[in-house]
Amino acid sequence: MTDLQQINALYADKLAGLLGISFDDVGDDEIKASMEISPLHLTPSGFVQTSVLLALADSACSIGCIANLPAGASGFLTIECKPNLLGTVRGGIINCIASITDREHASQTWEATISCQSSGRTIAQFHCAQHIIYPGSPRPKPATTVTDTPETALPFC
Template identity: 45%
Template sequence: MNPDFTAEYANKFAKGTLPDHLNIRITEVGEGLCTADMEISRFHLAPNGFLHAGSVVTLADTACGLACFANLPEGANNFTTIELKSNHLGTAREGAITVSAKAVHMGRTTQVWDATVSDKSNGKTIALFRCTQMILYPKA
């Protein structure tokens, strides 16, 4: 793990990008893990008034992606998502949601991350998420 890739650094790194626009805040980055929160605003909702699945997926994907970036193997300089899947089990309309991303596989060419998104007020699971990242190396 890159010891300089702290939660504070991750939030600065994401400044001006989609996670920043959606008010996603990284709360912890560590070896094989990342946590984040997102306060729900009207723009996170679908027209039917429920939390938009895209908002939930973006929170989970952000935590997994930043965790991957912080935990790149030696010599790697980047990654790209090659697959993601989510199961939506509940929703929220207000308050905040939180995510905990954990490494399942941290190989030299791929990483697999699982994330659980929950309602911050009651701990109810809103979504389960898994993504696979392809690890990128500088061209020779």
């Protein structure tokens, strides 16, 4: 899936589209996305909300994972997303470049960097890991006790 119009249409009514995220380039190993910061994206103190940055990074990494699903895979779940916040913005356009760093049969790892378009300054870096799903894979059982661990159960609502 590399047609940008198709990808942007796919996300139009999802969180990425509602936040105004635009997917600008989709390559095999790198995804470029951007968004214009509006008052909707700001905290009451006037700075971009961290969750907006997370949504931009996770969306770019997710499109990358979709574009790089192994043969036979039916989807993926983001299982880890670690931020390093280095700065902030009050407005303007921010850019995200997500690059694949590890491609396995059962997982992918992506690194995303968000920068301010006008200054080029990096404001956040994210590490995202995706678990690849295959048809017929056993569904994880819901966590039922405090002794359940991620190895024995995943909490699903």
